[in-house]
Each structure stands twice: as structure tokens, then as C-alpha cells.
Amino acid sequence: MNIIDKVISVFDPQRAIDRVLAREALRQYDAASTDRLNSDWQPAYGTAEQLATGQRDIIRGRARSAEMNSDLAESAVIAVLRNVIGQGIKPQAKVRSGKGKLNGNLNAKIERAWAKWTEAKNADVRGLSNFYELQEMALRRMLYDGEILINKTAQGDYLPLSIQLIEAENIGATGMQNGKNNIINGVEVNEYGKPIAYHVYQSDPMGMRSFNTLRLTTDQAFLLFKPTRPSQIRGVSHLALVLKRIHDIDEYMDADLIAARVSACFSAFITSANSGRQIAMMQRDSKGRPNMVMAPGTVQHLRPGESVSFADPKRNAGTASEYSATQTRRISSGLGMSADIVARNINGNFSAARQNLLEDQKTFRQLQEFVIAHFCMPIWRAFIDALYLAGELPADYLVNKDKYQEVSWLAPGWSWIDPVKEVTANKEAIKSGLTTLEEVCAASGRDWEEVLEQRKLEQDRAAELGVLLDYASELQPLTDDEAQQQEGDEG
Structure with missing residues (x-):
């Protein structure tokens, strides 16, 4: 009943009722019905920040409780980390010479510097985690907390760069405005809602906050979160949709355990x-x-007057397994994964397992691309900048940044369910030009250049020892002219 109906109801209640009934009769969408069956269906009005403010902290706290206490929640998150990050998403420098050929010498130099910088003492401002461990930690916090702030500090002995991860609760509003920019939940935005800076509380490792605040511009820091609405500027835990169900299944299993103990008495x-x-x-x-x-076989005589x-104790035995399986499937689907990979319980035939694997891989590839674009690339650009400041790159870097920052990322791949079929299909696809060796190797998480180098090393060693390798084809060495031309292109 709207305000007009309420006013009419004061003077003519019957007419007000007729208006409401007529309006309900004109509704064409069941989803818009407000009848008795839908009376408890509350709509969600407002922008993303209006809906999340006041609830974001509660959801994050409950998600962290699940992280510490729920094996099901941790199993789902570990499945994501294992498949998206694995041993790390690693870069391959792709700087090209003036003729468009890959500059092998410079790329190798950049990758050697990267390998040294990724050590814990260089990459982490605390000196505790290497870069690939920071990758995993950042994604873990984004899944549980919804967001993590990455600060690119100028600290570091090897290069003027190290990474600081700042947890979500340290991002807070220090005011309503900074000049013409609004500050919403600790994020300073311009008139278009674009983040300009993050206002961060200073605190010690025990979480004790000081009155000092720090303003980190988006050139220095970036917030890793996956927005789902145009108005969203802060993240919400990825477990928010399934968090209550995870809690319910944990409570159910505890209750079933207590019932089993009671029934055993x-x-x-x-x-x-x-x-x-x-x-x-x-x-x-x-x-x-x-x-x-x-005791067994004892006949006990009771005294007169005794009974x-x-x-x-009654227990509804046998339902826990079914309930757990049903809820696990719903939780897994809510996170975009199959129940098999979350519960680590592979059932069904080859076709079903392959279909689940392919669907899961689509989910993981999407998340890999997100991590590469929003976490790896900003840090790679900062690393190349730091490498130039250390005098390790040519003088024309500032006018050719895009050229020197070219990179491809090698993400973890997946093993084949039927290796014979997959290898045969890949072989035919390469021969017909539908794919490349680089794409095939990348799908399994390997570097195609390292594969060729290792294969050449094995063939040379086998020839030296007089061992015959059962290869369908042999590598063909370059001629002297081709080798000289390649060296000239790389130079």
C-alpha cells in the first residue's frame, strides 16, 4: 500500500482496498507478486555500496570463521588455489627487436632478474613470502575477505620495489570528501566513481590502530577484488552466497554426531x-x-515390586550422507565448481568426469585471466620500471615502455583424462595449423621453449651415448646462415 492508498484509506477504506486488489490483478510478473506466498521475499534496493555497507564486515568475519573451522569451506578454496595458482603464474618476457623478432638475450636477462626479485627477501616487504606465495595469499584473501589492498613500496635491496599486502579492515574512511572527490568506505573516487586513492589506517601486527592514516594513490596501490555491479568499489567475500549453507551443513553434522553419541548410550x-x-x-x-x-548371558532376577x-533415544540415521552430498553440490555450484572437485570424490564414468573437468577448467581459466590482468600485470610493470631505475634496461625505455613491458603469463595447466586421445588430437591440430606448440604446452602449464631445449639436450646426450630414442621425429639444427641471421635479429 503506497502513500496515496494510505491517505484514501483514512476516508474510504473500501476504496483503498479495491485499489490495492486492482493493482495486484494487473501484475503480469510472478516475481513481482506480493501475495501471501511471497510476503517474506524481501527485495534488495540500492547501489552496491548501500547494500554492502554495514554487512561487509559481518560477512568477512563469518567467512574467516569458516576458514578457521569449516573443512568444507577450506576444501572449496583450496580447490581454487590449487587450480588457479598452483606453483605460481609465471611470466615470459616478450621484448622484440626492431625487426619484430624476439630479443632472446634481453628477454633472458629480464627473466633472470625476475627470478631473483621473486625471492622472499626481495618481493615481500616483510621478507617472509616469495612472489608466488604472495599470489596465493592475495587470491585466498580475495576469496574469503572479498578484497586485498596491494601496496607497491619502494623498499628493497635488490630493486626499489617490494610488495605489501594490506588487509581489508585497514581500509577506512577518514572523512567524507577530499577536495572535490568523495570518500566512500575508505576509497576516494572522482565524479565518475573511479578510484583515486585509498585511505588506510596504520596498525601494528596485532591490529592495534593508531590515529595516523595513510593516503595511497592508485599509482602506488590497487585493490584486488572482482566487482559484479557498476557501482561497486569494495569487495564482498566470494563465499557470501554459500556461507550460510556451509554453516548449516557444519551444524547438521555436529548435531548428527551428538545424536550418534546419545543413541550409543x-x-x-x-x-x-x-x-x-x-x-x-x-x-x-x-x-x-x-x-x-x-553381562552377556546373565539372567537378572528383580526384587518384588521392581520393574x-x-x-x-531416537535417531534419524542414514540421512546425514544424503544431506551432506546435496548441500555440497549446491555449495559447489554456487561457487562455479563441480562437487567432485570440492569434495574430492570422483564418481561416474569417463564422459561425466571429463564434462565436469571441462566446466571446472572454464571457471579456473576465467579466474586465472583475472589474476593475471589485475594482480600480475600491475606488479610486472612496476618491476620493469624498477629494473630501468637500476640501470638494467636500455636508455630508450621511457619512450618505449610498451615494448619493454611485453610479457605472456604461463598459468598452471591440467592433466589429461585420456592422454592418448588428447595427444593425438593435439598432434593433428598442430599439423593442420589449428593450434601451436606454445598453446598446447601452455594448456598443460609448461613453457614450450623449455620443452624444446630439454628435448634437444636429451637427443644430444642420447646420440653421445649411442642410445636410440623412440621419437617419431628428430629436431633439425639450424644451418650456419640461419643461426647467424637469428643472432643478428636478437641483437
């Missing part, structure tokens, strides 16, 4: 018409409590 109760006299005559244990000994009854 065997108790007998003796009642007597002359309880005082009979109890005084009963045998007693070491603590003076009356007891009755029962015996047994406790029979």
Missing part, C-alpha cells in the same frame, strides 16, 4: 513400589552409587 532404569527400602538394599559402586551389573525399563 545404553541405559537401564529400575523402578520400585518401595523405592527407599529397595535402594538401600542395592549394590553400590566405589562412589556409593547404586548399580546393577549386566526395569531401557532408554531408547
